[in-house]
Amino acid sequence: MTNEYNHKEIEARWQQYWAENKIYEVKEDPNKPKYYVLDMFPYPSGAGLHVGHPLGYIASDIYSRYKRLRGYNVLHPMGYDAFGLPAEQYAIQTGQHPAITTEQNIKRYRKQMDKIGFSYDWSREVRTSDPAYYRWTQWIFLQLFNSWFNPKNNKAEPIDTLVALFETEGFKGTNDCILTGGIEFDYPAFSAEQWKKFGEVNQQKILLGFRLAYLSEAYVNWCPALGTVLSNDEVKDGVSERGGYPVERKLMHQWSLRITVYADRLLQDLDGLDWTESLKESQRNWIGKSQGASLFFKIQDQKFDIEVFTTRPDTVFGVSFLVIAPEHEMLLALVSPDRLDEVMNYVETAKNRSERDRQSDVKRVSGEFTGAYAIHPFTGKEVPIWVADYVLGGYGTGAVMGVPAHDSRDHAFARHFNLRILQVIDNGNNHNILESSFDAKEGNCINSGFLNGLGVKKAIKKAIHEIEERGLGKGKTNFRLRDAIFGRQRYWGEPIPIYYKDGVPYPVEEKDLPIILPEIDKFLPTEDGDPPLGRAANWKYKGEYDFELSTMPGWAGSSWYFLRYMDPKNSESFAGKEALQYWQQVDLYLGGSEHATGHLLYVRFWTKFLFDLGLIPANEPAKKLINQGMIQGRSNFVFRIDCYNGDQKTISFFASKGYIDENESIKNIPILFAEFNKQNQQKLSLDFSKIKVVKLNVDVNLVENDVLNQSLFKQWREDFAEAKFVLEDHQYQCSWEVEKMSKSKWNVVTPDFIIEQYGADTLRMYEMFLGPLEQSKPWNTQGIEGVQRFLKKLWRLFYDAEGKLKVVDEVAEKNALKSLHKTIKKVAEDVENFSFNTSVSTFMICVNELSDIKCTNKQVLKDFLVVLSPYAPHICEELWRNLGEAESITKAVYPTFEPKYLEETSFSYPISINGKHRTNIEFALDAAQDFIEQSVLADDIVEKWLEGKTPKKIIVVKGKIVNLVI
RNA sequence: GCUCGGGUGGUGGAAUUGGUAGACACGCAGGACUUAAAAUCCUGUGUCCUUUAAAGACGUGCGGGUUCAAGUCCCGCCCCGAGUACCA
DSSP states (O other): OOSSOOHHHHHHHHHHHHHHTTTTOOOOOTTSOEEEEEEOOOOOOTTOOOTTTHHHHHHHHHHHHHHHHTTOEEEOOOOBOOOOHHHHHHHHHHOOOHHHHHHHHHHHHHHHHHTTTOOOOGGGOOBTTSHHHHHHHHHHHHHHHTEEEETTTTEEEEHHHHHHHHHHHOBOOTTOHHHHTTOOOOOOOBOHHHHHHSOHHHHHHHHHTTBSEEEEEEEEEEETTTTEEEOGGGEETTEETTTOOBOEEEEEEEEEEOGGGGHHHHHHGGGGOBOOHHHHHHHHHHHOOEEEEEEEEEETTOSOEEEEEESOGGGGGGOOEEEEOTTOTTHHHHSOGGGHHHHHHHHHHHHHSOHHHHHHTTTOOOOEEEEEEEEOTTTOOEEEEEEOTTSOTTSTTSEEEEOTTSOHHHHHHHHHHTOOOOOOEEOSSOOOTTTOOOOOSSOEEOSOGGGTTOBHHHHHHHHHHHHHHTTSEEEEEEOOOOOEEOOBSOSSSOBOOEEEETTEEEEOOGGGOOOOOOOOSOSSOOTTSOOGGGGOTTOEETTTEEEOOOBOOTHHHHTSHHHHTTSTTOSSSSSOHHHHHHHOSEEEEEEOGGGTTTHHHHHHHHHHHHHHTTSSSOSSSEEEEEEOOOEEEEEEEEEEEEEEOTTSOEEEEEEOGGGBOTTSSBSOHHHHHHHHHHHHTOOOOOOGGGEEEEEEEEOGGGEETTEEOHHHHHHHSGGGTTOOEEOBTTBOBOEEEEEOOOGGGTOOOOHHHHHHHHOHHHHHHHHHHTSOTTSOEEOOOTTHHHHHHHHHHHHHHHBOTTSOBOOBOOOOOHHHHHHHHHHHHHHHHHHHHTOHHHHHHHHHHHHHHHHHTTOOBHHHHHHHHHHHTTTSHHHHHHHHHHTTOOSOGGGSOOOOOOGGGOOOOEEEEESOBTTBSOOOHHHHHHHHHTTSOHHHHTTHHHHHHHTTOOOSEEEEETTEEEEEEO
């Protein structure tokens, strides 16, 4: 029998036991309530896991284990998002097949995760790059291709229902809102008879305009360095999110998914979700619904109109100019001959400015007068039309009405080009409208004809009403959300299951799925500029037709993986009906907030789509979602002082932190050198003008509590072998800073390292102890010993110094029961509220109290182990078994607390509140008696009562009356 | 600029949602055990006045307010973090 807590032995033993006995495998069980806890699965990168990655996994594992103890049938799976750019970039550089590196990385991830003691059901593992998995990703794509969105029913339907409509009613053109739901669809109207005569190719081309997966010519974010297109959420500040390469706009033939038709539902359904407010807010912003009106302006001496979109039709009387985007299609038609050169020049410069230039140059005002005038629809006045790149071609109608008084951009423009500024809203402040604009969210209309005197909200309604009444336009809703570009000119992704016949895309037949990713010799585009799949030899559908050569983006496989976990081995469907019906949807989803506008939007989109087709029972993927914070690195630094003496020889040494000031220069040069000479028994000659302080990242693993281990430091790098130090208090103190955790900063701490030294249970508890789950915080190994001490202390509660079990079966002391039941209650509350950090403190307090009273009671200790086991499963399992239990602690039941053992710490008793709830003092005292020690009552408090006043409230805090409310 | 978070000891962070602010842990200081170290245990630790103690005063970014009672609620500022951006 051991007499000390040996984490290595314990953790190895029980991890093996859990795996061998398949403790965590789950099956659908109608007799138990289900609970589905999902982690965002990782992309297995080459760098492996650092200590920040498992944070969310640990939290979800604690929650899962807790729910199991509470009698739930818990689905808690894990897998890998295995398609992706880094593996392919690596393949291009080394020729190594991405499948091989991915496999290696997965193995490493698995090994690292296994050591932490997670309770995943590994029999349900999925990998998005596995053909048995991506077969169904391709299948869902086919469903998208074979569906359209019926605005009348507000849901997706099979494309056949649209064909049936065309066959009976034809199509009434772009304004046929019944069919297009407001989507721009550029095809002339046709009748049912015409439709039938169109022939296959034309019919297919029309249908393509309605399919939820469609091919179109569109401006895309092209990244030349990566050789592929990117979706909006993969571009940050004009550069690619992965790699940070420049991105440009390019017109390309592209597969897209029509997510925009779901914009309203994606927005509406957010309200019912238990997700963090900030995350819902970023989705709302991303979807960017804005309500307003489109309004037509007649052009002087022209037959066509310009349509503008505005959210503020109430300010229409303040319009003093129109601005259209340089890409606007009517630009050439309206520009006057004498302005043509200037305008063309401007358009040319605007085109050549990259997205990034344009963004970084927001402040600069530029534009050109077109020479044309529009007619104000209400006043009939002439309004000059300008072209400027602050108006975006891709949003709204590509044209805006300039209201300089109430829009800062219009104001800057008007000031720069000396255009008229007319205030039309009065908010009561004497605002100098020529100086600056104000965004008039409140106020009354002035100078505005029929709107005069109305408040903003009423004016908007009235303006829209008038616009519609007079046939000048109509109320309209715009979304910022764009359709999702779906094709990638890349190798390492799911092939898009499409082939071409007569230039028309056709879906591959379902029975031919999966379309396996073909082998190719090189992972680069072909010489003709085709994507890498163009290199595949003899790759034809049915030996005859060309396949689509682009692959799906990284987010395809991750948009439905939560469904596959429900039934991962099914070869008949993506998941069986029974499994889907049982597991429904994710109850708790845990992951990083960086996926707010990418993955989390796409997965909702696919879920809604599959729900519309009646294939799954829930229309949202996850009821509750929690974002765990990022763990940053905590870098340590040393300061090297380089001095040059008269002979140009360099002498370098390292000065402890105390000698360096905030600006990273030496605080006091003579003192430092005196110390150097004293500590190193040298005599250094000085040249004050040539001293340099160099700040160097030092490997955090050579540092403990900011104190450098000097001998390890000397071994670390050859050029430091002879390093000399100037110490404070015989120690070398390092400075530190919070930075991103990365190899180059020498601040990476791996879970493997921590587990080796302290054990998985310590790691798990310490990660929770660091702070609130959702908060970002730096990793700091300082302090981990506190948690380890706690576990050692727990161990000593069971074993004496000789290693003899000292637990006995006896009647429990009241104090022990008090401690225990307080803990049972508090930890349950904490876990339900995801405040894991405070329950670690609760455990520590409990163990301190139990050791203080020398508790050896078996039942108390066993209950405590059950409560602790979600956090520290290995040590609890070990102790549990050593107490003679035959079954794993994971099969235990979470103990219930009894209120009689819970000490009230504060108490406030109302005697009367506003005449209601009237009782007398004796009664109040009686009720308070249980909580108040007699002695406390004696003094000034009773005196107050004796004055004859009736207190409304007795306030008791921790057993003492602290105040009376008279 | 807009939106959402957040400012509490030397440090990470608690605080029953209005009830003794600083739990718990780290660090630090002192002590016990030990030939010594490690490990373990005990004591102290917000600031100020005070030889010490008792006792007190001040303390949750700043300024005001509500309340018997404010870290918590209200008003006005300052600062930090995250997201987003010529979206009309």
